[in-house]
Amino acid sequence: MKAEGLSGGYGDSRLINNVSLTVEKGEFLGILGPNGSGKTTLLHLLTGTLPAKKGRVYLAGKLLADYKPKELAQIMAVLPQKMDQAFTFTVEETVAFGRYPFQTGLFRQQTEKGEAIVQEAMEQTGVADFAQKPIRELSGGEQQRVYLAQALAQQPRILFLDEPTNFLDLAYQKDLLDLIKRLTRESGLAAVSVFHDLNTASLYCDGLMFMKNGTAGPKQKPEYAVTEQSIKAVYDTDVTALVHQSSPKPMIVIQPEKDSVKRQSIPFEALLQAGRDDILLQTEIPLRTLSSTPIGAGFSWSRTLIHKRLPDQPDPIEGLTACLSESGFQLQETCAMASSERLDRFVYRTYEDGELSVFICVQTGFSIWILINGYAADQFFIKALMAAEAERTKVLGDGGGTGDILIAATQTQQSENIEQRLNQLIKKGTAECIKEAAELFE
Amino acid sequence: MRKAFTRIRLRNNRYAAYIIGFSFLAVSIILGISCGSLHIPIPAVFRVFWHQGFGGSIGSDDPMYTNIMMNIRLPRVVLAALVGAALSIAGAAFQGLLKNPLADPYTLGVSSGASVGAVVTLFLGLHLPVIGGFTLPVLSVAAALATMAAVLFFSRLVHASMSVSTLILTGVITNSFLGAFISLIIALTGDNLLPIVHWLLGSVSMRGWSYVILFLPFFLLGTILLIINGRELNVMTYGEDKAKLLGVSVQQRKMMILIAGSLLTGSAVAVSGTIGFVGLVIPHITRLLWGTDHRHLLPLSALLGAGFLVLADLLSRTIIEPIELPIGIITSLAGAPVFALILIRQHRGGRSL
Numbered sequence: 001m002k003a004e005g006l007s008g009g010y011g012d013s014r015l016i017n018n019v020s021l022t023v024e025k026g027e028f029l030g031i032l033g034p035n036g037s038g039k040t041t042l043l044h045l046l047t048g049t050l051p052a053k054k055g056r057v058y059l060a061g062k063l064l065a066d067y068k069p070k071e072l073a074q075i076m077a078v079l080p081q082k083m084d085q086a087f088t089f090t091v092e093e094t095v096a097f098g099r100y101p102f103q104t105g106l107f108r109q110q111t112e113k114g115e116a117i118v119q120e121a122m123e124q125t126g127v128a129d130f131a132q133k134p135i136r137e138l139s140g141g142e143q144q145r146v147y148l149a150q151a152l153a154q155q156p157r158i159l160f161l162d163e164p165t166n167f168l169d170l171a172y173q174k175d176l177l178d179l180i181k182r183l184t185r186e187s188g189l190a191a192v193s194v195f196h197d198l199n200t201a202s203l204y205c206d207g208l209m210f211m212k213n214g215t216a217g218p219k220q221k222p223e224y225a226v227t228e229q230s231i232k233a234v235y236d237t238d239v240t241a242l243v244h245q246s247s248p249k250p251m252i253v254i255q256p257e258k259d260s261v262k263r264q265s266i267p268f269e270a271l272l273q274a275g276r277d278d279i280l281l282q283t284e285i286p287l288r289t290l291s292s293t294p295i296g297a298g299f300s301w302s303r304t305l306i307h308k309r310l311p312d313q314p315d316p317i318e319g320l321t322a323c324l325s326e327s328g329f330q331l332q333e334t335c336a337m338a339s340s341e342r343l344d345r346f347v348y349r350t351y352e353d354g355e356l357s358v359f360i361c362v363q364t365g366f367s368i369w370i371l372i373n374g375y376a377a378d379q380f381f382i383k384a385l386m387a388a389e390a391e392r393t394k395v396l397g398d399g400g401g402t403g404d405i406l407i408a409a410t411q412t413q414q415s416e417n418i419e420q421r422l423n424q425l426i427k428k429g430t431a432e433c434i435k436e437a438a439e440l441f442e
Numbered sequence: 443m444r445k446a447f448t449r450i451r452l453r454n455n456r457y458a459a460y461i462i463g464f465s466f467l468a469v470s471i472i473l474g475i476s477c478g479s480l481h482i483p484i485p486a487v488f489r490v491f492w493h494q495g496f497g498g499s500i501g502s503d504d505p506m507y508t509n510i511m512m513n514i515r516l517p518r519v520v521l522a523a524l525v526g527a528a529l530s531i532a533g534a535a536f537q538g539l540l541k542n543p544l545a546d547p548y549t550l551g552v553s554s555g556a557s558v559g560a561v562v563t564l565f566l567g568l569h570l571p572v573i574g575g576f577t578l579p580v581l582s583v584a585a586a587l588a589t590m591a592a593v594l595f596f597s598r599l600v601h602a603s604m605s606v607s608t609l610i611l612t613g614v615i616t617n618s619f620l621g622a623f624i625s626l627i628i629a630l631t632g633d634n635l636l637p638i639v640h641w642l643l644g645s646v647s648m649r650g651w652s653y654v655i656l657f658l659p660f661f662l663l664g665t666i667l668l669i670i671n672g673r674e675l676n677v678m679t680y681g682e683d684k685a686k687l688l689g690v691s692v693q694q695r696k697m698m699i700l701i702a703g704s705l706l707t708g709s710a711v712a713v714s715g716t717i718g719f720v721g722l723v724i725p726h727i728t729r730l731l732w733g734t735d736h737r738h739l740l741p742l743s744a745l746l747g748a749g750f751l752v753l754a755d756l757l758s759r760t761i762i763e764p765i766e767l768p769i770g771i772i773t774s775l776a777g778a779p780v781f782a783l784i785l786i787r788q789h790r791g792g793r794s795l
Contacts, residue, residue: 047687049683049686049687068691069686069689069690069691069692070689070691071689072687072689073687073688073689074689076687077687078684078687080683080684083680083681083684084541084680084681085679085680086537086541086542086543086679087537087538087543087679087729087734088734089676089679089733089734089735090733093676093733093734093735097676097677097680098688100673100677100688100689100690101688101689103673154688
């Protein structure tokens with residue numbers, strides 16, 4: 001499908017201005033943009049529901065306007081955002097309307113093949129189970145799937161969707177998009193969909209196009225299209241880009257407004273509780289942590305930091321998990337490490353530089369906790385981890401300390417350019433504490 | 443296995459629907475013939491049919507039965523059946539086309555047009571040469587067609603694509619305009635009010651076979667046009683945009699359905715006056731019983747509507763003998779409560795129609 005210089009709108013208005021795009025066979029294109037940017041109107045222009053004031057649309061090499069409705073319906077299907085219906089049909093009847101353009105003759109009986117296609121479409125969308133139910137008795141999500149089945153029964157070569165996942169819960173969103181994606185891959189269906197949800201679009205689409213005020217940006221791969229800057233430019237709002245754990249597609253989350261109450265810094269020293277068998281620190285606000293501990297490893301948010309004395313276990317993670325659950329800790333909010341030796345000997349100290357403060361605690365096995373009152377970006381966590389490890393090796397020599405390292409920060413926003421100063425504090429503090437601990441343990 | 447079973451059951455259900463529809467009509471017709479100021483026993487009704495149809499012996503029955511049956515009762519019953527069928531099928535089609543469960547054959551103002559034609563004829567005492575006694579129905583059909591053309595022209599003027607909402611609005615405007623016109627004529631009529639009022643309330647009495655024959659071509663043409671558009675009507679209940687995307691040539695089909703429905707309505711009004719509520723209520727009942735699929739809804743509505751109007755006519759002439767009530771009173775008395783019920787159910791959003 002190819003559109004050239006498309007302009008148009010309702011009545012005399014011109015909501016869409018000079019939009020051009022192409023969609024290849026097997027491509028899944030997502031159209032994104034803020035409310036009122038003309039996404040749905042563009043879809044109406046592309047499907048011919050709204051005649052274009054300027055520009056043309058080609059489908060399979062032929063001008064859209066030259067198609068007869070029936071011919072067009074044989075290669076193009078549309079799933080609108082919402083279907084309003086004055087009367088109710090059964091699910092099967094509704095899906096069978098998708099075969100309308102293929103029926104010829106005065107009485108137009110449904111052929112065997114047509115019935116098979118209807119059945120298949122109902123099974124693909126999971127609506128076959130309520131084939132005889134009136135469609136009004138179904139939930140919004142089920143209805144949406146019925147209309148998708150209707151569109152699939154048309155066996156189109158190009159499918160237009162307007163926010164297809166609007167009424168669907170997560171599982172069905174995934175099923176519906178997986179199905180469309182599979183069809184694009186396997187049978188070369190081209191799909192053009194308006195999306196509200198950036199992340200869904202980014203995960204499923206081959207190309208994304210942003211609309212703003214009736215004009216369209218270039219078609220881009222999601223990897224290039226979804227960046228903090230581009231989203232900020234299109235939607236005019238603060239967002240944060242994240243990385244998906246198992247897919248290279250970028251994710252975007254909105255940035256909620258922070259409450260304006262200035263947070264007090266946390267007195268880590270006072271919160272430290274040391275017993276014979278554990279060292280525990282619990283805070284009211286969650287801390288952003290990076291650690292190599294068995295529980296809460298990698299980046300996470302924790303309100304409980306704990307070092308537990310446990311006899312050697314066959315499976316250290318399982319043993320620790322069992323032990324902590326028994327004591328009633330929320331594992332999602334806990335960073336925990338374990339060692340088999342006594343824990344009542346440890347060194348801790350707080351280093352301050354202006355409004356910054358870093359609390360460092362070195363424990364049995366030369367495990368290190370570094371707790372920062374301040375904001376640290378992801379890359380700074382890594383730097384701090386490397387710095388701590390380097391200082392430990394410098395003092396103890398290779399293989400001197402094997403304990404886990406935990407870096408935590410309160411993430412309260414503070415003045416700029418604190419990294420340098422923080423790094424200094426961490427280096428100095430770690431070195432001092434390790435030295436002291438080495439003397440203490442001997 | 444189960445799927446095949448439900449399909450077979452559905453198909454049987456459909457056969458059952460037609461059997462019920464036909465039986466209802468047949469029973470109504472026989473009752474309609476049999477009952478009246480002179481009771482004709484049902485076996486005699488069959489014997490007369492046998493005699494007229496196949497030249498069998500008429501037996502010992504009074505030839506008066508034959509006379510009353512063939513010249514008075516039967517044309518009346520047949521006309522009632524045809525009018526009922528025409529109004530119901532047109533109602534079902536208009537409801538589907540206009541996506542409005544409250545639409546009926548009168549929505550588009552066509553029947554008001556026919557009424558104006560008839561009322562003017564009565565008021566002026568027109569008697570055209572050649573057609574003579576047919577002056578009233580002929581002028582009335584002509585007025586109906588002219589009104590339909592005006593409504594279509596006007597709504598096209600408002601919006602080139604003749605959207606459904608424009609059509610309904612245009613119909614409402616036309617209805618109230620022509621209604622005022624009728625009131626004006628009634629106000630001017632003075633003493634000789636009865637024929638106009640009686641005609642306005644609708645009746646199928648004393649029309650004879652000639653009216654049946656006058657009505658039949660319009661009826662057949664309209665009915666056939668609508669029934670072959672059943673599938674399109676199904677798809678058009680989703681709205682014109684979606685119907686177009688599913689491959690319906692919307693403008694063409696819409697025109698066809700509008701013209702067919704107007705032919706049916708206009709000619710029905712011309713031969714029997716305005717008979718309210720049949721075209722609204724019967725399609726709803728049919729839909730409740732057997733679903734919305736217009737390929738079956740249209741013929742089934744016609745069958746039920748025919749039977750219903752025959753019974754309504756029977757009531758109107760027997761309920762307080764020897765006075766004959768206008769049939770429109772009966773249908774409205776039965777129809778208005780049903781209409782109210784439909785309205786309530788729709789707005790409560792409960793089990794829908």
